Amino acid sequence: MKSKSEWFLFLIFFFIYTLFFHPVSDDNENSRYDLIFSLVELKTINIDQFEDNTQDKALFNGHYYSDKAIGTSFLGSLIYFPLHYFVHGFEVSRSFVQYIIRILVISIPSAAMVILLFRLITEFGLSQNKALVTVIFYGLGTSALPYSTVFHGHQLCGFFILVAYYIVLKDFKISSHVSSKKGFIFGILLGFACITEFDTILIVPLFIFLAVSKTRRFAWLVWFFPGFILPMFLQSAYNWMCFGSPLILAYSHHVLPHRGIGFMGLVYPSFKSLYGILFSPFRGLFFYSPFLIFFILGVVKVFCRPIRFELLIAFFCMLFYIFLNISLVDWEGGACAGPRYLVPVIPFMIILLSQSLQRMKPVSYFLYESLGWSSAGIFLLITATNINLPLISKFPLSEITRYLLRIGDSNLLTSVIWKNPTQFKILPLVLIVLFLFLYIRISADGRNKIFLNSVISCFSIGFFLVLLNIPFNKNSSSNHEYFGEHFSRQSKFELAENEFSFALQSNPHDWKSMYLLGELRRQQNCLNEAITLYKQTIGENKDYFAPYYRLGVIALNSENYEESVRLLEKALILSTGIPEIYNNLGIAYYGLLKYNDAEKMFRKAVELKPGYAQAWFNIGNLYLQYWKSPESIKYFEKALQIIPGFTPAKSQLDIAKKMFPK
Numbered sequence: 069m070k071s072k073s074e075w076f077l078f079l080i081f082f083f084i085y086t087l088f089f090h091p092v093s094d095d096n097e098n099s100r101y102d103l104i105f106s107l108v109e110l111k112t113i114n115i116d117q118f119e120d121n122t123q124d125k126a127l128f129n130g131h132y133y134s135d136k137a138i139g140t141s142f143l144g145s146l147i148y149f150p151l152h153y154f155v156h157g158f159e160v161s162r163s164f165v166q167y168i169i170r171i172l173v174i175s176i177p178s179a180a181m182v183i184l185l186f187r188l189i190t191e192f193g194l195s196q197n198k199a200l201v202t203v204i205f206y207g208l209g210t211s212a213l214p215y216s217t218v219f220h221g222h223q224l225c226g227f228f229i230l231v232a233y234y235i236v237l238k239d240f241k242i243s244s245h246v247s248s249k250k251g252f253i254f255g256i257l258l259g260f261a262c263i264t265e266f267d268t269i270l271i272v273p274l275f276i277f278l279a280v281s282k283t284r285r286f287a288w289l290v291w292f293f294p295g296f297i298l299p300m301f302l303q304s305a306y307n308w309m310c311f312g313s314p315l316i317l318a319y320s321h322h323v324l325p326h327r328g329i330g331f332m333g334l335v336y337p338s339f340k341s342l343y344g345i346l347f348s349p350f351r352g353l354f355f356y357s358p359f360l361i362f363f364i365l366g367v368v369k370v371f372c373r374p375i376r377f378e379l380l381i382a383f384f385c386m387l388f389y390i391f392l393n394i395s396l397v398d399w400e401g402g403a404c405a406g407p408r409y410l411v412p413v414i415p416f417m418i419i420l421l422s423q424s425l426q427r428m429k430p431v432s433y434f435l436y437e438s439l440g441w442s443s444a445g446i447f448l449l450i451t452a453t454n455i456n457l458p459l460i461s462k463f464p465l466s467e468i469t470r471y472l473l474r475i476g477d478s479n480l481l482t483s484v485i486w487k488n489p490t491q492f493k494i495l496p497l498v499l500i501v502l503f504l505f506l507y508i509r510i511s512a513d514g515r516n517k518i519f520l521n522s523v524i525s526c527f528s529i530g531f532f533l534v535l536l537n538i539p540f541n542k543n544s545s546s547n548h549e550y551f552g553e554h555f556s557r558q559s560k561f562e563l564a565e566n567e568f569s570f571a572l573q574s575n576p577h578d579w580k581s582m583y584l585l586g587e588l589r590r591q592q593n594c595l596n597e598a599i600t601l602y603k604q605t606i607g608e609n610k611d612y613f614a615p616y617y618r619l620g621v622i623a624l625n626s627e628n629y630e631e632s633v634r635l636l637e638k639a640l641i642l643s644t645g646i647p648e649i650y651n652n653l654g655i656a657y658y659g660l661l662k663y664n665d666a667e668k669m670f671r672k673a674v675e676l677k678p679g680y681a682q683a684w685f686n687i688g689n690l691y692l693q694y695w696k697s698p699e700s701i702k703y704f705e706k707a708l709q710i711i712p713g714f715t716p717a718k719s720q721l722d723i724a725k726k727m728f729p730k
Contacts, residue, residue: 074183077200081182081207081216085175088217090479091163092557094403094456096136097219099124101166103134103141108148110712113309116679117710126310126318130678133310135318138303139264140221144169170219177227178216182207184230185415189422191237192379198425201437206418209443210357211406214455217479221264222411228261229268229385230415232275237378240282251288254279255295263303265412266317267392271385272296278381334395341399345390345407349463356406356446356465359439363417366424379423382416389413403456405447452478454554460546467547475563477555548574549581556588564588579608583615595622613642613649621652629659647677654686663694681710685717692720698728 093101102118102125110117119125119132126133134141147169155165186203190196206212215222232254239250258275261268280286304314311321346353354361370379393399393409401408425436446465450457453472457464552567565588571581586601599622602615620635636653643649654669667690673683688703704721707714 074186077186077203078179078183081179082175084208085178085213085216086171088451088479089167090218090455093121093163093166093219095122095124096402097166098122099134099136100141100144100219100221101169103136103138104144104148104169107141107145108152113306114679116677117681119679123324125323126321127323128311128321130675131310132323132677132679133318133321135322137221137263137266138306139260139299140173140219140224142263142302143173143224144219147172166219170217174219174223175216178212178223179207181212181223181227181230181415184234185418188230188234188237188415188419192376192419192422193426194422198433199422201440202418202422202425205359205440205443206414209359209440209447210414211353211408211411211447212414213447214405214451215408215411217451218455220408222408225261225265225268226412226415228257228264229271229412232257232261233378233382233416236275236279236282240279240288246279246283246285246288248288248291251291252295254288255292256298257295259296259299261412263299267389267409268412270392271388274381274384274388278377281377334392335397337391337394338399341394341396342390345393345399345410349465350461351400351404351407353407353410356450357443359436359443360414360417360421361439362424362436363421366420366422369423369426370420379420382419386410386413386416386420400459403458405450405455405457449473454479458550460550468550471547471551477560477563546571549578549584552581552584552588556584556591561588561592577608579605579612582608583612586615586618590618598622611642613639613646616642617646617649617652620649620656624652624656624659627659629656632656633660645676647673647680647683650676651680651683651686654683658686658690663690666690679710681707681714681717684710685714685720688717688720688724692724692727696727698724700724701728 098118098121099115102115102122103113105118106112106115114131114133115125116132124135126135148165151165151168182203185206186199189202190199194202207216212223212226235250235254235257240246254275258268258272262272276289276292279288279292307316308314310318344351347355349355367383370376370383389410389412393407396409399409425433428436450465450469453469454477457468461467548567548571552564552571555561555564555567565585568581568585568588571578572585575581582601583605586598586605589595589598589601599619602619605612605615616635616639620632620639623629623632623635633653633656636649636656639646640649640653650669650673654666654673657663657666657669667687670683670687670690674680674687677683684703684707688700688707691697691700691703701721701724704717704724707717708721711717
């Protein structure tokens with residue numbers, strides 16, 4: 069850091085990003101965390117033991133693997149390796165460990181990006197005061213905020229790209245000597261960006277072209293390529309160990325078939341997706357961050373002046389990412405906040421936007437600040453409530469964020485301590501924004517115009533309230549169903565029950581909400597109510613396997629084996645190869661003394677899921693108790709190989725070794 073003000077800004081944003089605590093991770097995060105925990109705890113690259121918590125995975129030769137580029141998980145495993153042994157023996161929750169990893173791998177680089185961006189836009193001619201305002205809008209008023217608080221790869225990738233861009237701008241000069249160290253670091257940065265988000269590889273030629281055009285020399289490439297290849301070698305080695313080839317990615321074996329369409333889900337661009345990621349209330353970049361509309365004016369100014377090649381590269385990086393996003397089969401990005409695939413290159417938008425602020429008229433700058441503070445308000449509330457805005461809502465800001473705000477659901481770290489569901493949980497956010505606002509005004513070279521600032525504040529609040537008050541479909545059954553699932557994952561059972569009840573009031577035939585309410589009752593050990601709801605679900609939808617499965621397991625636990633077999637066989641017919649159904653059906657057959665049928669079911673379960681420790685244990689139990697065979701030993705050992713702390717398997721293995729000494 070060059071100055072105290074930069075340190076201060078870094079610490080402010082570091083504090084803001086660490087203030088958010090998400091107790092329940094999404095599929096994207098879980099896939100990355102699963103690989104970390106498998107690498108460190110189990111010394112394996114498959115995620116068989118953890119795969120139940122995510123759909124973001126690949127299945128190959130009977131093993132599950134994370135579908136993500138390994139950069140984030142690789143750095144996370146370097147953090148978790150010493151942390152794992154440090155916390156061993158202490159009662160530390162998994163969610164807290166994930167929080168620490170996320171802070172060190174994602175939040176710190178994200179806070180550093182704010183400082184780096186500040187330096188870059190001042191380098192391109194923006195005054196320090198306007199630059200300060202602009203980077204605050206970037207850090208609080210774009211998708212950078214939510215993705216600095218979760219374990220996704222977007223911000224980390226953006227950090228590597230931005231540092232590489234900064235190095236080229238500062239150290240690659242015409243006819244100057246570029247040290248081997250700088251060339252190597254430049255290569256490593258771009259290499260790690262590529263293995264953090266695969267799409268980045270398409271803009272690497274732009275960076276090489278920029279560096280060559282600035283130096284007009286090629287000698288540094290001798291050190292660039294080893295640096296670039298090193299991270300790529302890590303990814304290639306991982307691909308080879310998982311899928312048998314360095315060039316095959318997880319998307320080729322994804323459990324969700326549409327992810328394997330085209331190359332990494334890339335198909336063709338469409339105007340629908342272009343509107344969706346730029347302007348729509350659903351995922352629109354300019355809708356969620358309205359101040360970014362000045363990016364368009366900045367681009368116009370760049371092309372109306374003698375063109376700086378660095379700005380041209382920034383423009384093409386942004387353009388490439390927009391084209392990639394609108395070409396994806398799942399361009400929406402799943403449940404997310406804004407167009408998340410554009411997050412790595414939003415800093416380039418800010419660089420281009422900064423060109424529009426130079427010599428800007430006061431009225432225009434007034435509008436810019438108003439839109440900027442409105443953007444900050446939008447993303448602070450989204451991040452404080454829930455960043456995984458669902459696909460079912462076309463107006464998520466009003467239908468999801470506003471509702472969660474009204475009932476006081478919060479992802480702030482303070483809410484972990486302050487349990488009461490109240491809107492006052494977001495008070496720290498309000499204080500932070502007020503503090504930053506005052507800090508900007510005090511540091512504005514003494515030109516503190518109180519009246520104008522008040523008008524800007526009022527205008528921003530008014531604009532923000534208009535955005536929040538887009539028609540809210542509060543009677544939507546699907547919205548209440550979403551909220552019910554959201555609260556269930558957080559173990560907020562009372563709130564979840566209310567939402568499922570509202571959904572059923574809106575649509576009494578909503579079989580999905582019936583089933584989910586049954587699941588809630590099962591988790592609360594209200595089995596009679598759960599059974600009733602499962603049966604009602606079957607009455608509404610006879611082709612849904614899940615209620616048959618749950619009723620079959622309940623019958624199994626009651627030792628009603630014949631009824632259990634009937635229900636589980638029905639679930640098996642309706643489902644597509646779920647190993648848990650085979651395993652429980654095997655237990656039911658075992659209860660009916662149909663041992664050969666039981667073994668078939670257990671073996672089918674481990675065929676579908678080789679990391680299924682319970683099924684291996686059940687095979688061992690069958691060989692030990694019924695066939696009295698020493699083969700039981702290898703099955704218990706297999707279960708323990710998967711889960712070293714599997715106590716029942718240890719006990720049965722000891723018994724088997726005593727019965728069948730070598």
